[in-house]
Amino acid sequence: MDFAVNVPIFGQDPTPVLDTAVLAEELGYDGVWMGDHIIQPVEVKSVYPYAKQEQRGLGPMPAYMDVFVGMTAIAMKTSRIRIGTSVLIVPYRNPIVTARLLATTDNFSNGRIDVGIGIGWCAEEFAALGVPFANRGPRTDEYLTIYKQLWTQEPSSFKGRFYEFEEMSFLPKPTQAGGPPIWVGGNTEAAMRRAVKHGYGWQPINLSFEQLAESQTRLRELCAEHGRDYDDLKICLNRGTLLLDEEREPRPFDPERPYAPFIGGPKGLAEELRRYRDMGIDQVNFHFVARDHEGRHDLMRRFMDQVRPGVG
Numbered sequence: 001m002d003f004a005v006n007v008p009i010f011g012q013d014p015t016p017v018l019d020t021a022v023l024a025e026e027l028g029y030d031g032v033w034m035g036d037h038i039i040q041p042v043e044v045k046s047v048y049p050y051a052k053q054e055q056r057g058l059g060p061m062p063a064y065m066d067v068f069v070g071m072t073a074i075a076m077k078t079s080r081i082r083i084g085t086s087v088l089i090v091p092y093r094n095p096i097v098t099a100r101l102l103a104t105t106d107n108f109s110n111g112r113i114d115v116g117i118g119i120g121w122c123a124e125e126f127a128a129l130g131v132p133f134a135n136r137g138p139r140t141d142e143y144l145t146i147y148k149q150l151w152t153q154e155p156s157s158f159k160g161r162f163y164e165f166e167e168m169s170f171l172p173k174p175t176q177a178g179g180p181p182i183w184v185g186g187n188t189e190a191a192m193r194r195a196v197k198h199g200y201g202w203q204p205i206n207l208s209f210e211q212l213a214e215s216q217t218r219l220r221e222l223c224a225e226h227g228r229d230y231d232d233l234k235i236c237l238n239r240g241t242l243l244l245d246e247e248r249e250p251r252p253f254d255p256e257r258p259y260a261p262f263i264g265g266p267k268g269l270a271e272e273l274r275r276y277r278d279m280g281i282d283q284v285n286f287h288f289v290a291r292d293h294e295g296r297h298d299l300m301r302r303f304m305d306q307v308r309p310g311v312g
Helices: 015-027 067-077 095-108 123-129 136-152 189-198 209-225 266-278 293-311
Strands: 002-006 031-034 082-089 113-118 156-159 164-168 182-185 201-203 234-243 262-264 283-288
Touching (some): 002 015, 002 082, 002 293, 015 031, 015 067, 015 293, 031 067, 031 113, 031 283, 067 082, 067 095, 095 113, 095 136, 113 136, 136 156, 136 189, 182 189, 182 234, 189 201, 189 209, 209 266, 234 266, 234 293, 262 266, 266 293, 283 293
Parallel strands (some): 002 031, 002 283, 031 082, 082 113, 113 182, 182 201, 201 234, 234 262
Antiparallel strands (some): 156 164
């Protein structure tokens, strides 16, 4: 099992973002992931799908930096760790431009880019960008096809519902053969189906053991439908994590809080991770809960010192 850290790429000062990525590499983490927003509504009325029902009014969104610039800057400061988007909102941008940005970032990182993708949830942001919200799913499917075609064919032609081009050259190609791996984010049936059709892997959010087992059953069915080997599909779990000093009893699954984060001590977290590993999780992307970057860095160190040895 690999371990990665979510890097909050927002605020005014990029230094903590770079420091977090450099520290993650020094400590032995396998990857860093960062989110994607372009413009922030002052008032968010859209429903964020992974929060408790009465907590869905998010208030003002944080000010995000550009994820492509962030990935490239991290690539210049590191040499080993993988760098990913979790998740890149695919419908926001022209797919040809995005394919070029991802290919160039992959080149600058010497082939260390992972592309976690999603269809988006904030209707206000879509409106500001002039992108239809209602058809974001079909757009995402078409755009992913365009990425892969531009990364693998030379020259390339495409005719779809939203874009078409004929005999176009796209050079240079990404460093990674076939392009950066695509990880499809989201817990829905549509996300799992998209992962099976387009993805190197699936990236769900805060799934309990019960939810994971149900999802794996469905993934196997979808793989059989599309002629894909289930064992070839990787799974990276996004896991909100409040790592305490003291141990506490594991919180039982609560259907009223289906996406609850982990809260507990080092032994409890190690036990949970062993169980996820045995269920076939390939990677965990930790969203460490801390008041500031210094607190997050302390949790990153504590995980490697107190939890990682107990996972095996």
